Amino acid sequence: MKPTAAEQSLFVVILGAGKGGSALIELLTRCSGIRILGVADSNPDAPGLQLARYHYIPTTSDIAWLVARDEASLIIDVTGDPAIPSLIARHKSPKTEVLGGIAARLIWSLIQAEHEMYEHLAHAEKLSTLGIFTAGIAHEFNNPLHGIMGFSQHLQGETDPAIISEYSREIVTLTRRLSEMTKGLNLYARTGQMPEITDVQIPQLLDEAIKMAAFSTMLDEVTVVRNYAPVPDMQVNPSELHQIFVNLIINAVQAMNARGHLTLSTGVEGGYLTVTIQDTGPGIAPQDLARVFAPFFTTKERGSGTGLGLYIVRTIVNKYGGTIEPVSQSGNGTTFRIQFPLSSAA
Amino acid sequence: MALWPFGVHDREHPSLGVILVVDDEESIRKISRLTLTKAGYEVIEAENGEKAIEVLNTGENPLTVDVILCDIRMPKINGVEAIQYFRTQYPSVPIIVQTGFPDLNLATSLMKQGIVDYLVKPVEKEKLLAAVSKAAEQRTTCNT
Numbered sequence: 001m002k003p004t005a006a007e008q009s010l011f012v013v014i015l016g017a018g019k020g021g022s023a024l025i026e027l028l029t030r031c032s033g034i035r036i037l038g039v040a041d042s043n044p045d046a047p048g049l050q051l052a053r054y055h056y057i058p059t060t061s062d063i064a065w066l067v068a069r070d071e072a073s074l075i076i077d078v079t080g081d082p083a084i085p086s087l088i089a090r091h092k093s094p095k096t097e098v099l100g101g102i103a104a105r106l107i108w109s110l111i112q113a114e115h116e117m118y119e120h121l122a123h124a125e126k127l128s129t130l131g132i133f134t135a136g137i138a139h140e141f142n143n144p145l146h147g148i149m150g151f152s153q154h155l156q157g158e159t160d161p162a163i164i165s166e167y168s169r170e171i172v173t174l175t176r177r178l179s180e181m182t183k184g185l186n187l188y189a190r191t192g193q194m195p196e197i198t199d200v201q202i203p204q205l206l207d208e209a210i211k212m213a214a215f216s217t218m219l220d221e222v223t224v225v226r227n228y229a230p231v232p233d234m235q236v237n238p239s240e241l242h243q244i245f246v247n248l249i250i251n252a253v254q255a256m257n258a259r260g261h262l263t264l265s266t267g268v269e270g271g272y273l274t275v276t277i278q279d280t281g282p283g284i285a286p287q288d289l290a291r292v293f294a295p296f297f298t299t300k301e302r303g304s305g306t307g308l309g310l311y312i313v314r315t316i317v318n319k320y321g322g323t324i325e326p327v328s329q330s331g332n333g334t335t336f337r338i339q340f341p342l343s344s345a346a
Numbered sequence: 347m348a349l350w351p352f353g354v355h356d357r358e359h360p361s362l363g364v365i366l367v368v369d370d371e372e373s374i375r376k377i378s379r380l381t382l383t384k385a386g387y388e389v390i391e392a393e394n395g396e397k398a399i400e401v402l403n404t405g406e407n408p409l410t411v412d413v414i415l416c417d418i419r420m421p422k423i424n425g426v427e428a429i430q431y432f433r434t435q436y437p438s439v440p441i442i443v444q445t446g447f448p449d450l451n452l453a454t455s456l457m458k459q460g461i462v463d464y465l466v467k468p469v470e471k472e473k474l475l476a477a478v479s480k481a482a483e484q485r486t487t488c489n490t
């Protein structure tokens with residue numbers, strides 16, 4: 001009999017939580033059959049340590065202690081510190097293997113290449129979505145522009161101070177509206193290259209995402225229901241979470257043909273911060289449920305969907321240690337349910 | 347043609363015509379109202395397609411409205427749906443579309459349905475007045 005996946009599990013220890021360590025954590029947590037026993041770095045602010053905590057992976061600054069763990073099948077050393085190999089040799093259990101030096105550098109390069117590929121995909125997905133936004137963006141910009149143009153033309157030659165101040169106020173309001181929109185667009189279009197982790201209020205970000213989604217489809221016929229129970233702030237890159245919500249909202253609205261109820265909820269359930277996005281569309285066919293997250297899976301017409309939306313969504317959710325699942329019965333709408341471990345909350 | 351001052355449209359000084367302005371945005375309707383009334387037209391307003399149909403079906407309006415100036419993206423009944431209705435029910439009332447969508451396909455399909463102009467916002471007031479005056483003339487020719 002073949003051994004089961006659990007029996008085959010590799011228990012990995014990662015030394016070094018800088019760029020290399022973070023990339024390793026991101027990749028290995030996506031592989032089944034691999035468990036990360038712990039991550040060590042002498043710098044308590046190393047970015048990989050935070051990432052590890054999202055995934056409930058123990059972290060420590062005590063490298064010797066972690067190296068000595070008996071269950072470890074493999075130690076991966078990406079510290080680049082010349083003192084580490086001898087420290088490993090002194091403390092590790094005899095059956096633990098070590099990946100270090102040039103071999104670790106090779107792995108690091110492979111991961112780097114994979115990571116770059118993903119970043120390109122994520123960016124391409126954003127650009128393709130921006131493509132479907134352009135008509136909506138033009139519309140949303142042209143309306144206030146029309147107002148600004150109109151009030152300015154009527155200001156010319158106007159001498160009544162009351163009217164002058166009234167029209168100027170209108171122009172200021174319209175200009176503010178334009179600048180709000182460019183802010184929203186900027187949040188979306190920003191590339192993933194510079195991760196900026198900040199405290200993020202999820203309900204506020206959901207509202208931003210609705211505004212953004214309104215560029216791509218008519219939301220006038222969609223009743224938006226907000227069930228925001230108070231949730232703690234999350235420590236995340238807002239641009240990434242924004243991309244998740246925009247994609248899910250656009251999918252929901254597209255599924256409903258822009259007519260129906262869109263319900264957005266937040267809440268805390270048993271150690272998880274939960275966000276659900278629910279629509280009253282046709283639902284997802286049972287045979288498609290397992291495939292919707294696959295890259296390039298789409299049921300939309302050629303040219304209107306790349307099928308990358310949900311793939312990117314799931315990758316980002318997993319990155320923060322979260323899970324996402326569709327709950328759908330054909331004909332009864334779809335609910336996408338996201339759960340983030342509360343450890344990633346501030 | 348003389349331009350009557352703002353709001354003058356009694357029997358002795360009839361307005362240049364009655365324009366139904368359909369747009370869901372108050373500030374946009376205000377601009378159209380300013381431009382058109384200053385030029386001597388009388389303006390009635392509706393904030394969506396449904397209201398526009400209601401207004402046009404009220405009292406003497408089917409006879410007195412000379413031109414419809416209509417937005418496309420609006421709640422309830424949108425511009426495309428409203429225009430279809432106007433074209434079948436009131437084929438003699440000229441329609442000008444004034445929208446934020448620079449959409450060539452939409453413009454072509456609406457032109458085929460018989461709208462007289464497709465203006466993309468932002469529209470300068472001279473351009474609007476030229477389009478409206480051309481459309482109003484068409485209405486007069488139709489009626490005689």
Ligand SMILES: Nc1ncnc2c1ncn2[C@@H]1O[C@H](COP(=O)(O)OP(=O)(O)OP(=O)(O)O)[C@@H](O)[C@H]1O
Pocket residue numbers: 247251252255279281282283284292293297298299300304305306307308309310311334
């Ligand atoms: N809310 C939903 N209701 C019904 N089906 C959905 C919903 N969300 C996603 N799907 C299905 O999952 C498929 C994949 O979604 P995904 O967002 O990955 O790609 P897409 O929307 O087709 O294209 P893109 O997002 O690149 O524009 C969709 O084509 C659709 O069949």
Ligand SMILES: [Mg+2]
Pocket residue numbers: 247250251305309310
């Ligand atoms: Mg999608």
